[in-house]
Amino acid sequence: MGLDITVLIADWTWLTEVPPKDRLSRLRDAWYADETGLWDDDAPVVEGAWAWPGGSSSAFFAVYEFRGTLGSFKPHFWAGERWESVRDQADPLVRARLDALLLGLIWGGLDGEAEHVEQGFFCDDPAVTYGVLLARSPASVRDLAATWDEARPWLEGLRGAFGEHAAVAGGWVRDFEEFTELLEDWGRVLSEAARRGWGIVGLSE
Numbered sequence: 001m002g003l004d005i006t007v008l009i010a011d012w013t014w015l016t017e018v019p020p021k022d023r024l025s026r027l028r029d030a031w032y033a034d035e036t037g038l039w040d041d042d043a044p045v046v047e048g049a050w051a052w053p054g055g056s057s058s059a060f061f062a063v064y065e066f067r068g069t070l071g072s073f074k075p076h077f078w079a080g081e082r083w084e085s086v087r088d089q090a091d092p093l094v095r096a097r098l099d100a101l102l103l104g105l106i107w108g109g110l111d112g113e114a115e116h117v118e119q120g121f122f123c124d125d126p127a128v129t130y131g132v133l134l135a136r137s138p139a140s141v142r143d144l145a146a147t148w149d150e151a152r153p154w155l156e157g158l159r160g161a162f163g164e165h166a167a168v169a170g171g172w173v174r175d176f177e178e179f180t181e182l183l184e185d186w187g188r189v190l191s192e193a194a195r196r197g198w199g200i201v202g203l204s205e
Contacts, residue, residue, distance in 0.1 A: 134202030
């Protein structure tokens with residue numbers, strides 16, 4: 001089985017009501033609770049939409065269902081790889097913005113060492129934070145959302161270069177449409193979290 005990812009937006013103020021070592025378990029316990037209705041066999045899963053929980057924690061978090069990913073991290077990883085293949089062809093301003101956006105979310109960078117988990121909010125003990133692939137504070141989310149807003153109008157200009165340098169016949173993120181669809185989904189996550197003043201957490205279970 002490959003690595004999975006579930007992307008949630010969450011109220012950072014609610015999480016700070018407990019010590020750092022308990023914040024992740026608070027979020028997980030709220031997400032796993034039967035009262036949310038998220039785990040019902042007949043619970044609707046609509047790609048490209050939010051799943052809002054019921055129950056006592058309904059005001060504090062939500063889950064976003066990415067399109068065409070089946071909950072796998074692989075499309076996100078390969079989006080970063082496709083970007084590496086095409087980034088040298090991008091206008092420098094577009095390159096800088098997409099670099100910043102993808103480095104903040106899913107791309108390891110040219111050296112493969114980019115960190116996507118901000119230190120200090122959750123406990124830094126790896127045994128406690130196992131499975132956390134992404135954690136961005138509300139301040140970081142605002143910056144990334146602004147970067148997305150700046151980059152989005154220029155994406156279409158990458159279509160030709162992507163087709164020539166990054167498109168593949170099979171696998172994940174095969175063409176420009178799949179690449180931009182994934183970015184647009186991340187844009188929705190960032191925009192909603194920024195609007196609420198919330199953070200973002202990506203979990204692998």
